[in-house]
Structures are given as structure tokens and as C-alpha cells.
Amino acid sequence: MPRHFHGTPRQERALSAYVKLLRASETVHSEATRTLAGEGLSASQFAVLEALYHVGPMCLSELAHKILKTSGNLTMVVSNLEKGGLVTRQQSAEDRRFVSVAITERGRKLMARVFPVHLERIVELMNRLSPAQQDELGRLCRKLGRNL
């Protein structure tokens, strides 16, 4: 049994970049969401609230697409937000299969307070890279994201 993995150069290179990408993402994300935990918001809850806050009411499948989660998941996340009075559900009148989700006044107030803090935390975390490096990272990551 090898004590550590060794492969071809192209394997080592890809694996190294892959691991660092996942580490960076995991670190930055968990640091950024630490702020939210103090407000009793999970990452998914924040993502939903943020979409509704900045874009407007949406049905569940649109939300699912927006935040890259399955619909089965969203049912629970939205239900939990609903319990907290942060969003409302309303069955569409024209097509009763759709359920429209909207942010409440309470949710809006929460976001008005929390979003700027969260944003500044992200700026702070990303500032380990220079502006030019941030742009370069964005360019490289864009090539890897979501176009299967």
C-alpha cells in the first residue's frame, strides 16, 4: 500500500488544482456563513431569502434552479422560513400546481440588516487576493461552472 498517492504529471496537476479549489470554496463559504448562523439562518435559508429579496416572488422550481438545489429540498427550507414568518407561500390561481413564495416585511427587514454585513464579510475574505487576482479567479472558475 503506497504511503501517498503518486500519479502522472497531468493527474497530479489536475488533482492538486481540484483539491485546492474545493478547500478554498469550503473555507470561504463556511467563514462567510458563520455570520448568518448568528442570525439563525442556514446557508440555504439565506440563499432563498436573498433571491426573493433581490429578485422578487418566485415559485419553488425557479428557486430550486436559482440556488442549485432539488425541489424536495426547497419544500423544507421554505417551510422553515415560513415558520419564522420570513416568507409566505401562495398557490397560484391560474395554475394550481405552482406555489409562489414571497418575502415578508419581516424578512425584508432582516435582509436589510444582514445582507450588508454578509457582503462585507465576503469582501474581507476575498481580499486575500488582489483585485486583478479576484478577476482572474472568476475567469478560471467560470470555465468550470455549470455547463455540463
Place this chain on the structure above:
Amino acid sequence: MPRHFHGTPRQERALSAYVKLLRASETVHSEATRTLAGEGLSASQFAVLEALYHVGPMCLSELAHKILKTSGNLTMVVSNLEKGGLVTRQQSAEDRRFVSVAITERGRKLMARVFPVHLERIVELMNRLSPAQQDELGRLCRKLGRNL
């Protein structure tokens, strides 16, 4: 309510890089783990198995540190692997607080078959970037990862 978020240039830059980083990581990771799902392995299970396969027996807290998860979590992941006969638990004789986890022959055979496939999948996914770009991505991500 703004239809879309607009901030200062430095906020937009950081946020854009942040979102792309998370998207890229999410996409690549879920694509890479798709292979494993066919083998009945979750990402965490694979990570544990891979560590034991390439490094050797370890106690739970070492494993937790290795794959960046909490110990409470590892208890479950290891238990599930144990059910499948892929790893064994053994309480340390010297210090009975420690539980050493080792990969079994069955687990080793599984990894011998699955790991190369998984690695090639990662190479394939990362090949949307040139070798130089992969190195550059690694460099940038290294500055963002885990040194709080």
C-alpha cells in the same frame, strides 16, 4: 426593493469571484462524485476510504481533521462503512479513548477499482483548463484555503 443587487466596484468584484468560486467547486465536485454514487459511496465515505487507503489506519480525530469534518459526523460515516465491511474499528489498547479505523481487504479492493476511475474523471473535468491555468487556479485557491 431593487430588482438586482448593485454595490461598489470592490463589492461587485469580490462577490462575483465568490459566487463563481462556489459554483465551480459545486459543479466539479458533484460531477466527480457522480461516479461514486454508482458504487454506493457518498463523498464523505469515499474521502474516509481514500485517506485510509493512501495513508493507513487513523483514529477518528485524525480522520476528521483530514477531511475537514466534525467528529460527530465521522462516527456515522465510519459506522456506515463498517456496516458495508469496508473498514474496521478497533479501540486502542494503550489509550482506550482512541479508536483506530483501518480499511479492510474488501475496502482495498473497492478502492483499487474505483480510485483510478474517479481520478480520471477529475482530470477530465479539470481539462477545461489548460495545464498552466490549472496551476494558476491552484495558486489562487491556495491563498483562500484554510488558514484562518
Place this chain on the structure above:
DNA sequence: CCGCAACGTTTCAATGTTAAAATACCCTCA
């Protein structure tokens, strides 16, 4: 019009995840 495929949502079971409390163990020092 009717049957049926397609679609949006929900439910379910299994696993993962975390934080916090509980448990078990080791070691030191008075």
C-alpha cells in the same frame, strides 16, 4: 371528451452535517 403524459410540489427514507451535551478515559497534582 377522455385518457395519459408531463409537470410542480410534497413526502419519504437514508445519509450527512453541525453544535452541544453526554460519556469514557487519561493524567496530574495536591
Place this chain on the structure above:
DNA sequence: TGAGGGTATTTTAACATTGAAACGTTGCGG
């Protein structure tokens, strides 16, 4: 020696996550 502090693991509760199955609704083609 035995009380207490520190450490490793497990348990627990709450939420997240996915895939699959179930349910209700809509719209289309025969």
C-alpha cells in the same frame, strides 16, 4: 488516591440533501 482538567468519541436534536415515489394539476392527442 482521588478530584479535576483535558481529550476522544458518541449521542442527540435540528436542519440539509438527494433520489425516488406519490399526489394533484394541466394540457394534449385521439
